Every structure is written in C-alpha cells, then in structure tokens.
Amino acid sequence: FEDKVEKSQKENISIHSSLKEQLLNLQSQNLKITQEAENLTKALKGDSKMQGNWGELVLERVLEKSGLEKDREYSVQQSFTREDGSRVLPDVIINLPDGKKMVVDSKVSLTAYERYINAEEEFQEKFLKEHISSLKNHVDQLSSKKYEDLYEMESPDFVLMFVPIEPAFAIAINNDNSIYNKAFEQNIVIVTPSTLLATLRTIDSMWNNEKQQRNAIEIARQAGALYDKFEGFISDLTKVGKKMDEAKIEYKGAMNKLVEGRGNIITSIEKLKKMGAKAKKSLPDKYLERAQQDDFDEKLN
Template identity: 50%
Template sequence: MEIIYLLGGIILGAVFAWLIAKSKYSKPAGVSLEMLENNYVQKSFYNTLNDDLKAKNSELNNLNFKLAGFEEKSKNLEERIEDHKNEIIDLQEKMKLEFQNLSNKIFDEKSTKFLELNEKKVSDILNPLSEKIKEFEKKVDETYKEETRERISLKKELEFIVKLNQQVSEDTLKLTNALKGDKKLQGDWGEIQLELILTKAGLEKDIHYRKQDNFKDEEGNNQRPDYVINLPEDKNLIIDAKVSLVAYEQFFNTDEEDKKAEFLKIHIQNINKHINDLGNKNYQNLYGINQPDYVLLFVPIEPALYLALKEDNRLFEKALDKNVVLVSTSTMLATLRTISYIWKQDNQRRNVVEIARESGALYDKFVGFIEDLVNLGKKIDGVKMDYSEAMNKLVESKQKGGTIIGRIERIKKLGADTTKSLPQNLLDRIDE
C-alpha cells in the first residue's frame, strides 16, 4: 500500500515539474513542426501518465476499500478474540473452583476413610503409650508424695533438733553449778551429753558407734577416743568431748571488767589447750580406724564455745590447722542426724541390692523350672510317639488280617467266652 502511494506521488510530481518547465521555457514566437511533434509526444505521454495515474488511483481506492474491510474484519476478530479470552478466563475460574471443590471433596472423603482405617492402628500405638504415661505419672506422683513425706519428716526432725538443743542447753545450765571445779565430773558429763545426742539422732551403740574402744597408735601406745562413729563403707568418724566450765562460770559471775577479761582469756586458753591436746593425739592415724583427716571436738555448752569464737575470731581456723573441727550441741546433732540419714540410705541401698540379688536368683530358678518343663514336654512327646507307635502295631499289619487287634477280635468271633469288648475306635482302625 505504501509503495503505491509513493509511486503515485512520483508520477504527479513529474507531471507538475514538466508543466512548470514548459510554462517557464516556452517562447511566444511561432511554433515549429518540431515543437508540435514534441508537444504531441508530450501530450501523449501525459495522457498515458494520466491514465496510469487514474488506474493507480482506482487501484488505490480499491485497496483502501479492501483495507477498510480488512480493518473492520480485524476489529471484529479482535473483539471475538477478546470475548473468547474472557470466556476462557471465566471457564478457567469455573474449572479452578470446580477442581477445588472436587479436590476438597476427595480430600475429605479420603481423610475420613484414612481416619477410619487408621483409628484402630493409632489406638493400638497410643494405648500402650498412654498406659506407659499413666504408669510414669503414677511413679511421679508416688515420688512426689514420698518426697513430701520426707520433707515433712525432715521438718519434724529439725523441730526436734531445736527442741533438743534447747533442752540440752537448759540441762547444761542446771548442771553448771554441780560441775564446778570437778574436772572428772565435767568430762563424764560431756560424754553423757554426747551419748544422749547420739541416741536422739537415732544411732545405736555397738552398731553405729563405739565408746572408748582401745586402739594402737604408730608407736604402739594405747589410745582411747571418746567415741568412734561407724560410717558406711567401713569408714569412721572420731568425736572427743571436752568441758571447761570454771573460767566460763567465773566470767559470768563477776562484774569487774578486768577480772572478766582475765577469766575470758583463761577460758580461751583452756579451749586452745583442748585443741592442741586433741590434735597431738593423731587419732586419724590409729590402726583399725579409717578416719578422715579431721577429729570433732565437742563442746556441749554452746554459749561457752560462741563466747570464745567471738573473742578469738581465728580460733576455728587454728583448730582446723590442728585437724580439729569445733562443734556445739546444735551442729553436733545436725551432723549426727545426717550420719543417721546416711545409714538409712545405705540400708535402703543394701535392701535394693539384696532385692536385686533375690530377684536374680528367683529368675534363675524360674528359668530352670521352665527348662525342666521343656524337657518334660519333650519326654511327654516321646512317650506320645512311643504310644502312637505301639497303638499302630496293634492296628496295622503288612498282611491282610494280621493285626494283633484283628486276631484278638477273631478269637471272640470264634466263640470265646468273654464279658468285655475292645474299644470300638480300635476296631474301626484294624485292617481286616
């Protein structure tokens, strides 16, 4: 189409250019024959060009008409394509929605079938687990209750310790005046207080502790510790009771500050002497004693110990340097209660070990019993086999009528005088 327009424009431009040139260069003089011929030729050429131009214009008009038709068809086609496109989009949306509905329906049906199909299997899996969880919850609940009972028991024991400490302190104050000046009586009283605490802590004499047993040191000399506490795994703990009341009593019964200071100094010196004496005995090195590095020095009058510790803040440290630990009534009772608890735990452990041993022995016995049953079953099977073979011999024979049962029964048929008959099931099996 564009080529036709271009060609027509070129032709028109040539014609106009020719006319302009003719008018510009024409002469008013007379016309020669040559000019006439030229004009004729040019006119003919013009007419030819004009006819061609008309033809081209006609062809151009036809083409424009066809183009308009094509454009109309193209527009209609585009509209139809757009309509089809919208229809396809709507169809896709409908198919998508239907597919979703169908897939949801299938999924729901399959899910229902799957749940129904696997409900029993899931139950078979979860029920044992549920039982295990219930058992675990039961054990946790029992453990919690047991711990609660132990906490209550421990609380009662602590309350008992406080009351016992108060009682011991009161007894100590009551006996103070009676013990003044008599060192032997003071020592005996200290041992009595210590043994009282041992008993109150739940420890038994000659089982959990021994009193003043004789031991040999490295040089062969006899040593008699006040108390040797037995611990699990053949270990021991040594306790020595020391009482020094004279200076302590004098300290409280005087109002003169200089004398108070003097009596307090003597009181601390007495405790230091006890520490040094006990440390030099080296009880931890005695033969037959599996003793830790430290020995307990028991001071039954708690205020007397606290007064000395308050005045000499290095007293406890100096005692540790001598492998001696200072303990009062309350700390001694707490320590012995702990030892009693350790013994209880050890007994429980031993019981568990014994139960495990007995259980193992019972299991072995049961295995032996099962083995005997298996052997008995094999023997019974052998007897059954022998019985079957014997019965077969009675009712089977390689010869016609040669079975034992058959021959015996034939005797009866021949007229033997009998009162009993062979079992019918055997008679049914004989090969006549």
Template identity: 40%
Template sequence: MNILIGLLSLVIGAFISFYVFNKKLLNSREENIQLKATLEEKEKSFVEKSKFVDQLKSQVNHDFKALASDILKNDRDKLKIDNSDLLTPLQTQLKGFRDRIETITKEQIEERTSLKEQIKSLHEANRETQQSAQNLTNALTYDNKLQGDWGEEILSSLLSSYGFQEGIEFDLQKQYKSETGEKFKPDVILHLPEGKDVVIDSKVSLKDYVDYVADQTNEEALKKHIASIDNQIKNISIKEYENLEGVRSLDFIFVFIPIEGALLLALQHKHSLFDDALKKNIMLVSPSMLSMSLKTVNFMWQTDKQNKNADEIARQAGKMYDKLAGFFSDLDKIESQLDKTKEGFSDARKKLQTGPGNLIGRAEKLKALGVKSNKDISE
C-alpha cells in the first residue's frame, strides 16, 4: 500500500514538473521569436545607416577635394605675390652683404700689408735688441771693470732690498789700510750689531762661464771657470781683509757670485770647492744663499734695536722713578713747612686777639679810656 502511494506521488510530481517545464519552454520560444524580429529590424536599420554613412563619406571627400583645390589655387596665386615682396628686399640685402664682404676683404688686405710691415719692423727691432744684448754680454764678459761694476750693482740692490742703508748698515768701495799700510777697497763691508763686520767681495770673472753656457761641450771653458773661482779664493785669502784697520771682521769672508748657475756649475764639477774655500775662512755665496744670510743679519739688527729700545725704556723708567721719589720728598718738606707756618700763624693770632694781654684787648681798653677812632675793630 505504501509502495503504491509512493509511486502515485512520484507520477504526479513528474507530471507537474513536465507541465511547468513545457510552460517555460513555450514562453522561451515566444521570447526568441520576438528577439529575432527585433534583431532583423536592427540589422535592417544598421544596413540603412551604413549606406547613409558611405554616401556621407563620399560627399565629404568630394567637397574636401574641391575645397583643397580652391585653397591650393588661392595659395599659389598669393605665393607668387609674396615671393615678389620677399625676394626684392632679400636681393637688396644680398647686394649690401656682397658689398660689405668686398669692403672687409679690402680692409683685410690693407691690414695684412700693414701687419707685414710691422712684423718686418719688429724683426728689425728684435735684431737690434739681440745685438745690444750681445754687446752687453760681450762687455760684461770681456770687460773686467764693467763686469765688476755689474756685480757690485747687483750686490748693492740685494742689500737695499732688505732695508740696509749705504753709509749706515753697509759701505761700498770704502778704502781701508792694512797693518802694513797697504790700501784696500773691499766691495762691501756689511756692519753687524756690537761693532762686527762682514766683508763681501764680488770680483769673479764670468767670461769662461758664458763660453761654457754657449757651448756645453767646451770642457776647456768649464775648467777655466772653476779655476777662475779657485784663483779668486786664493787672492782673497792673501789680502787678509780681517786685518784691515777699522774693520772688526768675522772669521770668514763672503765671495759673492752674482749668477746662481755659475756657482752651481762649479760646485757640480768640483765638489771640494766649497770646503776648500771654508778652510781659508771664505764662504762662496750666490744671490739666494746671500739672501738667507742677509735675512739673519736683518733679524740681528732688529733684535739689537729692540734691545736698545728696551734699555732706553728701562733707563727712562728709572729716571722717572727717581723724579717721582724726589717729588714726594719735596711734598714732605712743603708739608713740614706748612705745619711750621700754621704754628707761627696760630702764635701770632694769640698775640693779636686771643692770648693774655693781646693787642686787640689793649686797644679796646684804650678806646674805653676815651681814645677817639672812626672804625671799630669788631667790624
């Protein structure tokens, strides 16, 4: 029984489901028919719109081509007119530019010609300058007197550059006598503080040095240059400048070589040259080496002046203290005298007015006795 009821329920459910499904299917078919009709209408409308767009594009292309043709025609005509307006000023400018180029070219040719003349003159002046320089070199090389004057001038300029004054800190070519009465003229006597002196000699021949510089294969000139310095060392040592009257020389003498390279060349090829000179109490110096010594001497003078100033300040301070002490002593004396004067004044006042038997008291008594007077002492 239960099975029969279950089967019946199943059949009824299946029938109901079929009915509902069939109903939906019919509805779907109707909707599909409607959608198909709508789609056909839209397709037809799209085709019509596409035809319209194609016609519109064709018309636009036609109109654009016509318009472009008109514009090109108008621009072509206008361009002819504009080109005429533009080319005329341009041609004028080109003509002016061409004229300017021709003018500049002409000026450049004239300037080049003038420059050639100036260069020619410059070459001539340079040749004359070189000749003058060569003449000066020859004079300095072969004229011993002129060479000596030149070395002394360099030495004097170097001394002046450090603030040394001729006649004060140094003397040039001043004549001195030796102990034997022989006369000497050292090139420079450089004075030091405390009365010391430095003798500087600059009489060194540079002829062979110049010859060697001109031809560095000239070994003979090099040997002569070194020998020239050696000879000068010997000559200076013989003169005994340290024994000159009025000169308190240090234990060594400077031999000044005015060209830096001349001394360096000699020292490079004869290493013992410097020591050989020192053994004779002679120091070889170039401008740079002498400058270091002059700096030291300048410092010594400054220190000496400062010390002298300090001594003078101390001396003046001592005098001022003595004056101040004397002033206080005088004040004490004045005070003592004032005290004595005050005592004398007090004694006189007592005799006149306040002391027993004072003069004013007696005068008043006389007045009381009938002495006539026009004034009153109390007034």
C-alpha cells in the first residue's frame, strides 16, 4: 500500500510539473498574441512606421505562399538609381520570364479606415471619405514615382499597389468604383492579399512553363548530341569489326604458312628437335599433326 501511495505521489508530481510547464507555455503564447495584437492596433491607429512594417510583413507572407523564390523570381527592398541620380526603393520587384519586372508597393495608410471602423455611425461617412481620399492620394503618389523611367530595369507594364486588409479596399471600391479604373489608367493595379496571391501564382506558373520549355530545349539538344555520338560509336565499331576481319585473314594466312605445304616451318622446326636440339617444351600436337599430314600429302603428290 505504501508503494502504491508513493508511486501515486510521484505520478501526481510529474503531472503537476507537466501542467505547470504547459501553463507557462500558454502564458508565453498569450503574451506573444497580446503583443502582436497591440502591434496591430498601433499599426492601424496611425503609427506610420509600424503600419508600414506590418503591411510589408503581410506582403512577404503572401510572397512566401506564392511559390516564387526570393532573390531569384523576386527581390525585396532593392535600390535603383534614376538617370538624374535620385534613388528609389520599391518594396518588391517581381521578375517576369520575358525579362520584364513588376513593382509591388505596400505603403498604404489605413488610419482613416481604422477610424471609420471604430467611429459612431454619425461620423463614419466622414472617415470613409478620408479613407477613399487616402487611397486615391497614394495612387497619385505611386504614379508620380515613375518606376517605368528606371533605366536599371525593364519598364514594368503595371505597378501593383498592395492593400493588406481586404475589407479596407472592398469598402472603398463599393462607395467609389472609380478608384480602380483611375488607378488602372495610370498603370497601377490595386491588389489585396487574395488577388495578389492569385497574380503571383499565375507568375509562378509562367516561370514553371519557362523552366519546362528550357528543359525541353536542353533535352532536345542533349538527345541530338547523344544521337551523333551513338552514330560515331557505330561507325567506330564497324571499323573495329573490319580490322578484326582483316586480322583474322592475316592470322589464317600466317598459320597456313606454318603448317601447310611440303617442308613447312613446323615440320622443319620439329626435325631440329628430333636431330638433337635441346628444348624443354614441345609444339602443340594439333599443329604438329596437321603439319606432318600436310607434308606427307605434298610428298605423295
């Protein structure tokens, strides 16, 4: 009974220790979630730097899910110099298979949107107008950057303006559907996480097709080279066969000289042995018999 009680106590201590560890881990996770929530709240309440960092973080998460490889299919915060010497720093440059590049910009202020969400109903319209105006202003600012004038990269067909919160763009476009069209006229496409992901997946498919095409060309090239080498191998092998046939004929001729005719070489050499020449070895019987028979036949003739 004492053993069972002691064993039970040890198990309870182990369980309590494990539970304490889990509670501490849960506390740590809750603190982390709280901190992230506070950071998000700060980002949406007008902390411009925090808001920008959070938007770039969301953008990077979307890029990671797209299948594109960083520093190969896209690059982050790559600096470019204009012809007048001024420098620009696009958030993301996406490389396209045809050598062109696409710019993604995520510096969108959502302060007015946060105020709209948390405002009393009587003030919501005011903040909604400010939110729409903020998006339009960012479109104009993005257009004024003239990314197409950058001499270090191919002119992008479009610049993607990234809005990290889907409802923020949805509420704006529902109340002013001219935003998207006016941006499009300035070669700017407004995207959210879902629409950007779809665009990036399409680009990833383009890269996969490009790689497959390059692989097909390389396979065709290597197959042609292999065919040419195989033809050369057959040609060389045919030459070896001819040489072997010629050697066979030469060999047969040489052997005939050894064993054929009256007084052939083998018969003559064997006579030396019979006459007393000291030799430790003997000529093969099959050649001796053939030579002696041929010598005999010649004498009869």
